Amino acid sequence: MSTAPTSPDAAPDPSLLTAEERYFNRELSWLEFNERVLAEATNPAYPLLERLRFLSICGSNLDEFTMIRLAGLVGQVRTGISETSIDGRTASQQLAAITEKMRAIEGRQQVALRELRPLLAAQGIHIRGGDLASDKAEQWLERYFIEHIIPVLTPQAIDPAHPFPFVSNLGIGALFNLERTIDGSQLIEMVLIPAALPRFVRVDDEAADGEAVYVAIERLVLRFAHLLFPGFTIKGQGAFRLLRDSDIEIEEEAEDLVRYYRSAIQRRRRGQVIAIELDENFDREAEEMLRDKLGLKQAFVTKTLGMLGISGLSNVVGEDRPDLKFTPYSPRYPERVMEHDGDVFTAIGEKDIIIHHPYESFEVVVDFLRQAARDPKVISIKQALYRAGQQSPVINALIEAAENGKSVTAVVELKARFDEEQNLKWANELERAGVQVIYGFVDWKTHAKISMVVRAEDNGYRTYCHFGTGNYHPITTKIYTDLSYFTADPALGRDAAKLFNFITGYVEPQAMEKLAISPLNLREKLNQCIDREIEFAQAGKPATIWAKMNSITEQGIIDRLYEASQAGVQIVLVVRGICCLRPGVPGLSDNITVKSIIGRFLEHSRIWAFGNGEPLPSNKALVYISSADAMDRNLNRRVETLVPIANPTVHDQVLDQVLLANLLDTEQSWLLDGETGEYERVQIDADTEDTDGNGVPGFNCHAYFMTNPSLSGRGGALKESLVPKLTLRKGAL
Incomplete structure (x- = not known):
């Protein structure tokens, strides 16, 4: 991950770069993050149910992105707001790029599920669609449907006498195109699946011959729909899942926040339809009616041969199979x-x-x-x-x-x-x-x-x-x-x-x-620290910035880091999620490296370290922890803290242990390509050496923290049991 300073004389003029050449799009960068999460679902090094968990997380993330970010862009287009993104795109341009990428991710989610199903089945865990394991299981499910599901379902005819029912956010339902047996008359019926029903029905162990058989609730409704509609022939059917605009905007005249939020939560449940998932073989006539009644002209519509609502797989992850999960970890008490x-x-x-x-x-x-x-x-x-x-x-x-x-x-x-x-x-x-x-x-x-x-x-x-x-x-x-x-x-x-x-x-x-606190002076404090590193670089002294955060999107901070890079400051950022900063752009960000860590635990801590005229790590470094990411909302519209770390032991723990381990990680790390905006897994270089010239194996920061206690929490125990000291190795950064 090394970057070498470039000669200012040979570098292009960064002021001539367009917005798109200087920054990555916020929304596309977030989707890149979710692709890294999805990649963990295919990681053969992980236990199977943990891979399924990552797939579920990817689905949940995409749902939230749709309900908030996609909904926001749809609202901008609808109201004619002309504001552009940091990379110079209009809302319409962003929507076009985002929806294309979302379709690709959703397609890969289904591929990942198809790959996981037989692997899980080989371990006795079955996620069924229309197929069932045995006649005995089918009989059990039919009895379960009659006894537990039919009593809470309410079929609703869709005709002039019956208004189209309200479908709640994240609601799942099914439409049926029916023909009355006695007279051949046509009827479309909707069945909304109550949220109180389980997302997956687990077949009784005896009926499943001791294996874990899960059937999605909407598949069960479609499979036994004939029991709901006696006297009718089912000519066509299909399941759907709906997502609505779930953001809450505060009105300036909201005098009573409590009362406002009580009503706003209700409005969220009735927000505009933003996206809908449909079965690939959804009945055409029923689908046309659904599109018309829900007003889906501006909605994001996905058709799939796979499973609706990938996020629901979290229910299957709960299966009591510790052999298919990470080894349980018990945190230490200081x-x-x-x-x-x-x-x-x-x-x-x-x-x-x-x-x-x-x-x-x-x-x-x-x-x-x-x-x-x-x-x-x-x-x-x-x-x-x-x-x-x-x-x-x-x-x-x-x-x-x-x-x-x-x-x-x-x-x-x-x-x-x-x-x-x-x-x-x-x-x-x-x-x-x-x-x-x-x-x-x-x-x-x-x-x-x-x-x-x-x-x-x-x-x-x-x-x-x-x-x-x-x-x-x-x-x-x-x-x-x-x-x-x-x-x-x-x-x-x-x-x-x-x-x-x-x-x-x-x-x-x-x-x-x-x-330092935002929105008052946190940004100014960070800028002062960055400016000091620029001064050190200009004076020919060591100048380094290490930082760890969840996202970096704020243009002012990004531009200040660009200035530091151009001055020769060496910058390494560990950014788990969104990154609008383009690293490694000639003349702009030659000296900036960006990596992302995705693994067993979700990286969430925010840390800043400034060399203060010495190579990092150093006892003289200025170290801060923060509640804030480098985002516009955190610096301008939130109350946040930036806390200096002065105690020597705590300083060593945050800088020489926590932050350095994140920088050294090779087994869970991805590097950002400043040209394409894509990430590539870090490959362990066979030529990588430590400071003594010895070859080093891969390093997993999560495994390190699980096996090595922190410094400041050890107390007197440090005297008997030293924590292995991490050191920078040649070529690591």
């Missing part, structure tokens, strides 16, 4: 906390600590709040909540704290997409318990991950803070790689208090000591 008999506050008060999820347990975050709730010395707790999940120990701890007489403030973000309804529920429960609930800004999302606990101690009040790169969500913390930073640094405590006052009372903070 030994430094256990050395203090589990007292989180004593451990933090002694020295800063950073927790690397999911390799270290999220329980320490819960314990931080749970102990605060029960500690008689704790005066107040302030907590920002973006996503907390359906079963939240964090919410329970805040409720307990309020019931124990603590002053508890919770900032609940109502605008957390697809979690609005759950967050409203938590807000109600928190308020009933006596928690002061704040909903933050109307125009900005509060995306910062922060907890603040004030404790009365012998020397006065002391503030303990938690800053995170991820959500307070018990499920995602098991699969997302994130950082939880605990500190009792007085300056960070004072800054955290100002941040909460800004959110709750709109009191704009003055004279922040260490923390």
Whole structure:
């Protein structure tokens, strides 16, 4: 991944490049990311059910993209908005390119499923379409259909006397072209499949001869439709699945956010139809009627011989077959906390600590709040909540704290997409318990991950803070790689208090000591750090930037990195998802490399490291963790944090362990081609050597973190068991 500085005299003038030559399209880059996710479904190194999980994730991602991003572009075209994307495309031009790529991805999804089916069948797991394993299984399914499915189905005739029924977002249904046996009259009937029914029906073990046989619910309805329509002949039929516009826009006059969001959630379910999936052999007459009634002229219509709703495969992934899944992993609990008999506050008060999820347990975050709730010395707790999940120990701890007489403030973000309804529920429960609930800004999302606990101690009040790169969500913390930073640094405590006052009372903070926040000064702080590296490069000193994030789309930051590259700053970016920056463009970004890591865990932490006049890694490097990606929304329309890491042990862990391991990874990494926008898997070069000239094998950062404990969480155990030190090797970057 090495890049060499180019001579400015020989390089083309970057100012002459068009927008398309300078940037990648945001939406197409996201689809490229989903193609990398889909590629994992074909990875023979993964257990079969994990491959199926990646296929399901790809389908779920594509659904969300359709309901939000595709819907947004359709809305722009419909309303005549002329705004262009970062690469200079109109909404119509983007739609044309996106729909072509989406069709290709959906086709590859079906190919991947066709390849997985026989492999799973050989292991006793069958995903059936119209075929069944045995007569015994067919008889069981027919009885199941009669007893459990027919009672909840409601066939609806489609004629002038019966208005066309409403089909909800993500709804699945079937249409039937019927002929009455007694008089030959024609009738079209719709059957909508209630969401309460299982996505897949699993055949009873005895009827399936001990194997796992799954049948999609819509296939079952089509297969036994004759039982629904006695006295009719089925002349044609077909299943469909529908997606609607699911974005929620805030009206400027929304005086009561809670009331607004309660009604907005209902409107989302009735949004404009954006896409529909149809069986390839869908009855022609029924299809024409469906297209007409749903108004599908501007919708994205897909016809498939495969399965509708690939995302539903997550139900099959739940099959109890540990031999076909990754070996279970139990996260470590930080030994430094256990050395203090589990007292989180004593451990933090002694020295800063950073927790690397999911390799270290999220329980320490819960314990931080749970102990605060029960500690008689704790005066107040302030907590920002973006996503907390359906079963939240964090919410329970805040409720307990309020019931124990603590002053508890919770900032609940109502605008957390697809979690609005759950967050409203938590807000109600928190308020009933006596928690002061704040909903933050109307125009900005509060995306910062922060907890603040004030404790009365012998020397006065002391503030303990938690800053995170991820959500307070018990499920995602098991699969997302994130950082939880605990500190009792007085300056960070004072800054955290100002941040909460800004959110709750709109009191704009003055004279922040260490923390940078968006939309006020986070961008400026990053720009200052980039500019310093430019100055080092111009002075002939080492100049390097390493950064890890989920997405980079903000034009200002991209242009600043281009300037740094042109000055000779060596830049390596680990960008999991969307990347609008074009690396390796002569004269523009010669010194920038972009890689993406896709593997067992979802890379989610955001880290920035600046060489500060020394080669990276270095003890003098400036290191920051953040809740923000380099995106316009994060820098301009969200409340985010950028937190400096100064403690030597924590600094080493974030830079020399976490970030460096991501840069060294070869087994889960993809490199971005700056010309085509496509990614290629990193190939292990047989000539790759370490600093001593020895050949090195491939490196898997997830495997490394699972087998090597983090530095700051080890405490005294580091003296007996050293963590292997990672080193840059020749040609690695």
